[in-house]
Amino acid sequence: MVQTIRIEAEAREQAGKGAARATRRQGLVPAVIYGAKLEATLVALDPRDVMKELHKGGWQSHLYEVAVKGGGTERTLMRDVQFHPVTDRPIHVDFQRIAPGARIRVKVAVAFLNEETAPGIKEGGVLNVVRRELEVLADPDAVPERFEIDLGEAAIGDSLRWSSVVNKFGTRPVIGDRDFVVCTIAAPTIDEEVTPVVVAAPEPVKGKGGKAAAKPAAAAPAAAAAKAPAKKK
Structure with missing residues (x-):
């Protein structure tokens, strides 16, 4: 069975983009815990803890106990992680709170x-x-x-x-x-080998006496065949 992983977090008081940017300037990753028909809990995480879980793989099926400093512990699933488009560092994490008795x-x-x-x-x-x-x-x-x-x-x-x-x-x-x-x-894919077809050269046509008939001379161009007009004296 999947083990429950504990993650330490700090409480955040304000929501919004400005507050999230302020959290990142402090070197932390803003996160939110939602669900189970309860009010959302705003927290901040150590980015090293987040990266450690992402490198494990299969983090979407792991159970996490988010321990909020000075507060309680929330049993959650990590549902979504947003990354910086340039650095690929995590910039926000969404946790879903697990309701008692729910699948x-x-x-x-x-x-x-x-x-x-x-x-x-x-x-x-x-x-x-x-x-x-x-x-x-x-x-x-x-x-x-x-x-x-x-x-x-x-x-x-x-x-x-x-x-x-x-x-x-x-x-x-x-x-x-x-x-x-x-x-x-x-089934395995079988590559059929294509055998090249060799076309035999046509046999020469024999004339009288068994000798090969001479090839007809190529027709001279019409311009060359026509006689040049006589020069006037």
Whole structure:
């Protein structure tokens, strides 16, 4: 199951672009905690803490306890991070507060097991991944680190679907109207070798006596064939 990660934060009193710019001048990242039908909480974060989580990957499915200095602790999901267009540094973070007893909507990565021993792969097939993440509704205390699909018996032409996930951990897919495809084993692509066609030269036409007929002389240009007019004396 996903571990809850603690992030230290400082309270902010004012909202708006001007206040956010002032927070950035102090070397901090402005952030907001919203949701669960409660008033939004304005906080400021250490940019090193934000970058640490972003470098881990999968931050959208992690649980965060945002501990506000001098205040309480908010249980959240990190929903959005805005970046500076030039430096790519984080300039704002949105956290969604988790309501007690509510399911949360998260994206969970998919791991494919036994790819090297799959019959379809050994026969030259190619693993075609349709979805690398699956978006599900999950209990906040039971969010899986990843989903697994076993390719051990997958043959060429097989489609592995949501029903192929080994353990769903009590989650429910957001796409609920069908057993959607996660990956397929595609047939190998065969490049056909094109053989060049050699055109034989035409045999010479034989004349009388078995000798090859002389090629007809090329027609002289009309201007050259015409006799030049006689010069007047």
